[in-house]
Amino acid sequence: MNYDKLDPELYPTKLYLSPEKDKLFEKGVWPKPFAFNQDVVNVFDNMISRSVPLYQEVLTCAAHWAREYYQPGTRIIDVGCSTGTFLELLGRFLKQNATLVGIDNSQPMLEKAEQKLVQIKQIHQIEFICDKAENCSFENSSVVVINYTLQFLPLQVRQLLLRTIYEGLVPGGLLFVSEKVKSPYPQFQETITRHYEAFKAHNGYARTEIERKKEALENVLVPLTEAQQVQMLYDSGFNQVDSLIKLHNFISWVALK
Numbered sequence: 001m002n003y004d005k006l007d008p009e010l011y012p013t014k015l016y017l018s019p020e021k022d023k024l025f026e027k028g029v030w031p032k033p034f035a036f037n038q039d040v041v042n043v044f045d046n047m048i049s050r051s052v053p054l055y056q057e058v059l060t061c062a063a064h065w066a067r068e069y070y071q072p073g074t075r076i077i078d079v080g081c082s083t084g085t086f087l088e089l090l091g092r093f094l095k096q097n098a099t100l101v102g103i104d105n106s107q108p109m110l111e112k113a114e115q116k117l118v119q120i121k122q123i124h125q126i127e128f129i130c131d132k133a134e135n136c137s138f139e140n141s142s143v144v145v146i147n148y149t150l151q152f153l154p155l156q157v158r159q160l161l162l163r164t165i166y167e168g169l170v171p172g173g174l175l176f177v178s179e180k181v182k183s184p185y186p187q188f189q190e191t192i193t194r195h196y197e198a199f200k201a202h203n204g205y206a207r208t209e210i211e212r213k214k215e216a217l218e219n220v221l222v223p224l225t226e227a228q229q230v231q232m233l234y235d236s237g238f239n240q241v242d243s244l245i246k247l248h249n250f251i252s253w254v255a256l257k
Ligand SMILES: C[S@@+](CC[C@H](N)C(=O)[O-])C[C@H]1O[C@@H](n2cnc3c(N)ncnc32)[C@H](O)[C@@H]1O
Pocket: 036, 048, 079, 080, 081, 082, 083, 085, 086, 103, 104, 105, 106, 109, 131, 132, 133, 134, 146, 147, 148, 149, 152, 153
């Protein structure tokens, strides 16, 4: 990544993604539950960028909102930071030195994140916490980002985590959250799923890979409806919630304390 040529005022569209291609569901012994293990981590950047619609745009949008709502002297926390792709992008985009925290309970993910943020560490204070997010403190944070992570937590843990995030945020603090959701209307859910799977096929996944992944995610990734997720945000204490981006069954919101 050539940091010299990146003007922080530019719309930072280029993500730092490792090139290893996701072929996990091409072969191997399936079905088995999906897990963020070493095999997944090795190909994760390719997997998520080919599997989440508008992934690059969502992270870019989160970087813009984070820069705008960041309060000097506080922390910016990425929950479920995976290989550090968002924090690396944000680190290039923030104009002033900041404290950036990545939380993830997968040690292999954080090993990749450490490598990815080597140069960013020369600009910002970087901290990685390998723990369940629900065990962590969010005190003195002005921005918390949680993209495509709540969906993997037990339902009762999601509400507890969002309440803890709300209480840890400083006044005027921002939560940026993205999730896979389900339509409350069965016919729409079928149509959206068909279009989402066509999106995956367009990105090079074979039908067998798509089916095997879907089976592996059963009961591992548990989506809510938009309305359920928004209600959970209000129940956590947030008083302003708005949606920013949605394509197929993936949506992003911002919430203000
Ligand atoms: C789909 S990935 C998130 C993608 C990432 N936010 C991004 O935008 O590239 C979900 C991540 O959440 C992590 N995770 C799952 N359950 C967690 C928990 N209870 N606490 C912290 N991290 C968790 C996984 O290890 C994985 O890295």
